[in-house]
Amino acid sequence: MDNNEFDVIIVGTGASGATLARDLSRRGVKVLLLERGAQRPLSEKLSAIAAIAREFPVAAGMKATTAYTVGGATSIYFGVCKLPTAETFDKLGIDLTRELDEARRRLPIAEVSDDFLPPQSLVVRDSARALGYPMKTHPMLIDPSQCPQGRYAYEAKWKAATFVDEAVAGGAMLATRARVARVIVEDGRAVGVEYFHKQGGGMRKAYGKKIVLCAGSPATPKLLIDAGIDDVGSRGFFCKPAFMVFGSVPGLAGRDAFLGMTECDLGNGVTLGDGAMTASLFKLFMLSNLKPTRLFAHASTVSVAVALNDTLGGRIDANGNYSKRLLPAELDKLAAAEGIARKILEYAGARRLFRSKYVAGTPGGVLWIGEHLDRDLQTRIPNLYVCDQSLVPDVTITPLVLLVCLAGRLANHLADALQPRVAAAVAPSDTVTA
Numbered sequence: 001m002d003n004n005e006f007d008v009i010i011v012g013t014g015a016s017g018a019t020l021a022r023d024l025s026r027r028g029v030k031v032l033l034l035e036r037g038a039q040r041p042l043s044e045k046l047s048a049i050a051a052i053a054r055e056f057p058v059a060a061g062m063k064a065t066t067a068y069t070v071g072g073a074t075s076i077y078f079g080v081c082k083l084p085t086a087e088t089f090d091k092l093g094i095d096l097t098r099e100l101d102e103a104r105r106r107l108p109i110a111e112v113s114d115d116f117l118p119p120q121s122l123v124v125r126d127s128a129r130a131l132g133y134p135m136k137t138h139p140m141l142i143d144p145s146q147c148p149q150g151r152y153a154y155e156a157k158w159k160a161a162t163f164v165d166e167a168v169a170g171g172a173m174l175a176t177r178a179r180v181a182r183v184i185v186e187d188g189r190a191v192g193v194e195y196f197h198k199q200g201g202g203m204r205k206a207y208g209k210k211i212v213l214c215a216g217s218p219a220t221p222k223l224l225i226d227a228g229i230d231d232v233g234s235r236g237f238f239c240k241p242a243f244m245v246f247g248s249v250p251g252l253a254g255r256d257a258f259l260g261m262t263e264c265d266l267g268n269g270v271t272l273g274d275g276a277m278t279a280s281l282f283k284l285f286m287l288s289n290l291k292p293t294r295l296f297a298h299a300s301t302v303s304v305a306v307a308l309n310d311t312l313g314g315r316i317d318a319n320g321n322y323s324k325r326l327l328p329a330e331l332d333k334l335a336a337a338e339g340i341a342r343k344i345l346e347y348a349g350a351r352r353l354f355r356s357k358y359v360a361g362t363p364g365g366v367l368w369i370g371e372h373l374d375r376d377l378q379t380r381i382p383n384l385y386v387c388d389q390s391l392v393p394d395v396t397i398t399p400l401v402l403l404v405c406l407a408g409r410l411a412n413h414l415a416d417a418l419q420p421r422v423a424a425a426v427a428p429s430d431t432v433t434a
């Protein structure tokens with residue numbers, strides 16, 4: 001192999017790509033990781049979030065967010081952990097019980113105690129409980145040892161960048177600011193990718209025995225469509241529409257908080273959660289909702305987040321654009337939940353209530369095993385695989401742990417498939433960073 005030939009080329013370094021790269025490099029597989037974002041020090045300052053976060057429309061007036069950076073969306077995610085269930089595995093068509101046990105060992109999954117709930121969350125929780133909407137805490141993907149007395153710490157959240165570091169230490173080659181433009185298909189088989197790498201002199205090609213798209217939304221669907229797969233999104237998609245209702249409680253001394261720690265399931269596909277967050281994320285919310293006068297009101301603000309488990313629907317067009325309309329019944333449920341959220345906040349003594357605009361979660365349900373992919377996550381184009389959020393089949397869970405399970409399983413499959421080559425030790429390669 002020369003230096004543009006690899007066993008496996010992985011496009012994207014989010015949770016899926018990072019896990020896959022780490023597990024493959026540990027088994028001696030020669031891996032190239034291509035990431036369109038840069039490798040910046042991660043932080044939650046407004047300027048740092050603005051530099052990596054990217055919105056894309058999924059429905060009229062509703063956008064989803066992703067992040068272009070090493071580690072993908074985990075650099076800005078909330079860290080809520082609703083584990084996949086037997087029902088998730090049924091929908092997926094693969095039982096990942098073994099991989100789930102493994103993921104529990106390799107990820108920090110912490111139960112949160114009352115210590116973690118800041119004053120603004122306790123106000124909301126107590127009010128909700130008094131009105132008959134008990135909010136339970138979720139496990140979180142955080143390392144509690146980094147949160148003395150439950151204090152918020154960005155560093156405590158698990159991030160895929162740590163797995164990227166381990167992959168590189170294990171010999172994977174990482175190219176950042178390397179945007180994959182297309183999959184190279186020859187004689188009906190995927191053989192490589194073409195990517196734009198300014199530092200590397202413009203358009204470049206790399207060849208691999210196996211190509212895995214882990215580029216998330218909206219990139220993976222577009223790469224597949226361009227490669228000739230014509231039924232991407234044939235069942236539509238779900239995107240978990242959500243909004244927040246905010247209010248002010250004069251004199252309240254709130255503080256930074258992990259978002260989404262508590263939740264009440266209304267039993268009709270809608271959940272109400274506590275919307276406490278960090279001051280910098282709060283500022284982003286106020287700016288994007290045109291509330292500049294509230295920019296510095298983080299400490300006295302309480303909020304309830306409303307989210308809907310939407311049904312599959314809508315489409316992805318030939319340019320990879322998502323579009324869907326919420327059903328009238330879904331809009332009715334959200335309107336009713338807004339009424340409950342307002343009652344909870346009013347009962348908590350909040351004033352000056354307002355609802356944010358709708359936002360969407362990362363789209364899932366785009367690709368299905370047995371329809372778009374086989375059980376080994378291979379597409380109809382031999383040697384082209386997908387492992388990312390596009391194939392999360394269950395809107396009721398949070399996706400991260402499922403993605404780590406899927407990537408772990410795919411790593412075992414690919415390493416076994418490449419075994420004759422892997423048996424020969426491969427020298428570690430250099431890191432190519434921007």
Ligand SMILES: Cc1cc2nc3c(=O)[nH]c(=O)nc-3n(C[C@H](O)[C@H](O)[C@H](O)COP(=O)(O)OP(=O)(O)OC[C@H]3O[C@@H](n4cnc5c(N)ncnc54)[C@H](O)[C@@H]3O)c2cc1C
Nearest residue numbers: 012014016036068072073078079080180216219389398400
């Ligand atoms: C604000 C927010 C909060 C969230 N909160 C939670 C939560 O609490 N719990 C939870 O489980 N999940 C949460 N999620 C969802 C979770 O973060 C994602 O589902 C998960 O990280 C997706 O991982 P992925 O591997 O599919 O890809 P991504 O994380 O989307 O990564 C894809 C990577 O591919 C790169 N890329 C894209 N196109 C190209 C290209 N053409 N060439 C090269 N590289 C490319 C991107 O830069 C990115 O680094 C949240 C997401 C967001 C945005």
